[in-house]
Amino acid sequence: MDGECFQPTRWSLVQQAADDDDEISLRAWRELCRLxxxxxEAMAHRLARRYRLDAxxxxDAGQEILLKLPRIARGAHAKRVQASEQDSERPGGADGFRFRAYVATTIHxxxxxxxxxxxxxxxxxxEHGGGDPDDPVELVEHVAWARCAIRQALDAMKGECERTGRADIWGIFAARIVDPILNxxxxxxxxxxxxxxGLASTIRAHSLLQTAKRTYVRHLKETIGMTLSDPRTIDDxxxxxAATLASSSARSAPADRRPIETTTVPDGVMPCP
Incomplete structure (x- = not known):
């Protein structure tokens, strides 16, 4: 299952959005908008609050960026192909490119x-998210992405639990981790x-929580993996x-002073959106 989720990478979706065929490009654009x-929207509103711009x-900026996604995709795809042709063996190489960085540049x-x-x-x-991660504007981009990835992973996990009749797994995870951190x-x-x-013992509840944590980490990896070219970079x-949210919490941005907490889970992180 984990392998299957990485087959159609988001870079292939970016390539489709850049396609000259209007039907292919439109279909990919709709999916990019959904993702x-x-x-x-989160990044645009955070920047607006930080720089005291009207909501x-x-x-308007968010809508404009969504409309520009096909053009952004063409530029990002062209640069990635160029990097691959220039030095396909370079560490990071074309796989170091992230489409969200191009989107963030347009918002900037x-x-x-x-x-x-x-x-x-x-x-x-x-340009393209290659700057100082401690820069306030750069940090906003990364925090927006982190929050989005976490929410998508939680939504996917909850949906899976509902489809498979495992309300116990989601219920325990929500009661012990999600609600305390998010709410x-x-x-x-x-x-x-x-x-x-209706469990037999507290030991069973503890066991289900560990199962829930592993399920969440799987969905987080799937969510992040779909935006990367190389699944080997997911853990990085x-x-x-995790480091981005920790940095954001330490800095406590003026426009958003609520600290962001993190709770470590197996092979990953459970940050607070």
Missing amino acids: YRPAI SWAD NALKDALRARGRQVPLVA GRPQVPYDELVAAH EIRDL
Whole structure:
């Protein structure tokens, strides 16, 4: 199952969005919009709050970026092909490219245009996400992506549990991890979970929680893997995701002061969106 999810990588979807065939491009564009809309909108609104722009600017910028996705895809695909041709053996090579970095660059450009139009100072932003990860604007991009990936993974996990009749797995995971981190609720005691799900013992509840953590990590890896060319880089991406949220929590951005907590789970991280 894990192998199958990496077959149609998101870079192949990007290639389709750049296709000259209008039907193929339109179909890919719709899928890209579905995948990237949450992160695009989140990033636009965070930048708007940080730089004191109206929420209407964020709404308009997000819609504009979505409409530009095919053009962004053509540019990103061309640069990736060029990198592959120049040095296919270079560490990272073409696989070091991330489509979300190109999308983020377009949002950054829209931000700079908006600030210039208002006679305000424009932040320095490296092209295609290759800049300093401690830069405030660069950090916003990574945090937006991390939050989006986590939410997609949680939605996928919950959907799987519903389809397979495993309300116990999702219920225990939600009660012990998701709700306390996302909603600030106290953890439900294990004896209450035993009664709620008709379990034989608290040992069984503990076991199901471990199963739930593994299920979440699988979905997180699948979610992240679909945006990467090389599945071998997934663990590195997850470590970056954890570091990004830890950095964001430490910096406590002025426009969003709620700290972001993290709880380590097997082979991955359970950050708070």
